[in-house]
Amino acid sequence: MVFLTNILKYNSTAGHSLKQYLRNGFKDSLRIYVKAGAGGNGYPKFGGVGGQGGNVIAVGREHITLEDICKLHKSRRFIAKNGTHSTHNFILGPPGEHLRFDVPLGVTIYTDEGKKLGEINKEDDTVIIAKGGPGGHPKNGFHGIKGQTYSVKLELKLIADVGLVGFPNAGKSTLLKAISHAKPKIASYPFTTIRPNIGIITYGDYRQISVADLPGLIEGAHANKGMGHEFLRHVERTQLLLIMADINGFQLGVQYAHRTCLDTVVLLNKELELYNPDLLNKPKLMVVNKMDTVPDRKHFYEIREQILNLPDLLQNYPEEIRPETPFVFDDIVAISAKESADDVNLLKNKIRHLLDVYGEVKKERELQEKAELVSNIKRNLAERGPLVV
Ligand SMILES: Nc1nc2c(ncn2[C@@H]2O[C@H](COP(=O)(O)OP(=O)(O)OP(=O)(O)O)[C@@H](O)[C@H]2O)c(=O)[nH]1
Numbered sequence: 582m583v584f585l586t587n588i589l590k591y592n593s594t595a596g597h598s599l600k601q602y603l604r605n606g607f608k609d610s611l612r613i614y615v616k617a618g619a620g621g622n623g624y625p626k627f628g629g630v631g632g633q634g635g636n637v638i639a640v641g642r643e644h645i646t647l648e649d650i651c652k653l654h655k656s657r658r659f660i661a662k663n664g665t666h667s668t669h670n671f672i673l674g675p676p677g678e679h680l681r682f683d684v685p686l687g688v689t690i691y692t693d694e695g696k697k698l699g700e701i702n703k704e705d706d707t708v709i710i711a712k713g714g715p716g717g718h719p720k721n722g723f724h725g726i727k728g729q730t731y732s733v734k735l736e737l738k739l740i741a742d743v744g745l746v747g748f749p750n751a752g753k754s755t756l757l758k759a760i761s762h763a764k765p766k767i768a769s770y771p772f773t774t775i776r777p778n779i780g781i782i783t784y785g786d787y788r789q790i791s792v793a794d795l796p797g798l799i800e801g802a803h804a805n806k807g808m809g810h811e812f813l814r815h816v817e818r819t820q821l822l823l824i825m826a827d828i829n830g831f832q833l834g835v836q837y838a839h840r841t842c843l844d845t846v847v848l849l850n851k852e853l854e855l856y857n858p859d860l861l862n863k864p865k866l867m868v869v870n871k872m873d874t875v876p877d878r879k880h881f882y883e884i885r886e887q888i889l890n891l892p893d894l895l896q897n898y899p900e901e902i903r904p905e906t907p908f909v910f911d912d913i914v915a916i917s918a919k920e921s922a923d924d925v926n927l928l929k930n931k932i933r934h935l936l937d938v939y940g941e942v943k944k945e946r947e948l949q950e951k952a953e954l955v956s957n958i959k960r961n962l963a964e965r966g967p968l969v970v
Pocket residue numbers: 747748749750751752753754755756766767768769770771772773774775795796797798870871872873874916917918919920
């Protein structure tokens with residue numbers, strides 16, 4: 582079964598059982614119908630203006646799922662109230678009530694035509710999905726205008742601490758199985774994983790770190806080759822990218838070129854950059870897998886050297902696959918996900934260490950930014966001089 586969830590949120594929610602939540606499966610997109618209210622008619626005799634139609638507004642809320650949206654609203658149709666007509670008692674017609682509904686954090690809202698209407702990333706973030714029509718007034722002949730109507734898609738980006746990215750067959754799901762209790766499908770053919778899987782690493786002191794295993798990416802993924810590209814949205818919110826490569830490289834089939842381990846790293850670099858260059862700023866751990874298939878570690882040391890010299894070696898690649906910003910890794914490790922529990926344990930500890938270090942850096946940076954903000958406000962106030970009433 583495929584599980585995908587807003588893990589961090591549920592880890593910290595006392596009221597929800599994470600296991601139960603995971604067992605119920607997961608939805609990562611939802612289509613709904615929204616209709617904003619029409620404006621009320623004006624009142625020509627007295628120059629009365631009709632009330633503005635209500636908007637349909639999405640509001641960010643922690644601890645809810647996409648499924649909850651329709652359950653709470655009891656429908657897939659979200660319709661705001663019309664503005665009231667102007668009358669001789671109410672020359673200015675009262676506006677129609679907005680329809681607000683809660684959505685999980687990490688949601689992006691698109692129209693059917695693919696136009697992005699907005700994103701919800703924090704508690705209380707709002708997006709006006711459909712705007713109410715203006716009320717009738719002299720310039721529109723006192724006729725209230727209809728509100729916007731859309732069929733929209735809400736797409737949820739997964740929140741996990743770590744995102745596993747790699748070519749097909751690199752061993753991502755094998756690693757997920759080895760570090761968590763997840764039971765992803767594992768097979769020797771490419772594209773075994775067709776939807777993201779989540780696993781939770783639990784450490785001896787009960788610290789938990791969530792890991793998302795994504796479908797494999799191949800070159801040209803950005804142009805819809807393979808299936809992994811659309812799932813990259815799920816790593817946008819992870820804190821650490823774990824880039825995984827098979828030490829032997831990859832070959833999609835006999836009619837395709839063989840890609841060496843370094844080639845796959847370069848191609849992943851390019852695909853991530855094409856998807857969203859910001860992904861390259863995330864902390865990154867390079868994992869070279871299937872060490873049990875090579876006679877000694879010499880091969881790994883060579884590959885590590887190449888990866889460290891990536892900026893220079895990129896000159897050897899054709900321009901169309903050469904990323905502008907080469908990967909810079911926090912660490913490069915060699916493992917056998919399938920055969921070595923020691924390797925897997927070492928990797929688990931590295932993941933924790935990196936997340937801790939970056940967590941501290943992030944905290945310090947936020948404090949620094951806050952302090953700078955306060956001192957800027959103080960300086961501005963001082964420059965303005967005392968308040969004269
Ligand atoms: N020898 C060896 N085989 C491995 C290792 N890790 C994974 N494999 C094998 O490689 C194949 C692919 O493993 P998966 O874990 O399904 O690979 P994946 O990266 O999840 O592949 P996709 O889901 O297609 O993207 C399977 O036959 C695994 O048994 C390893 O460390 N050593």
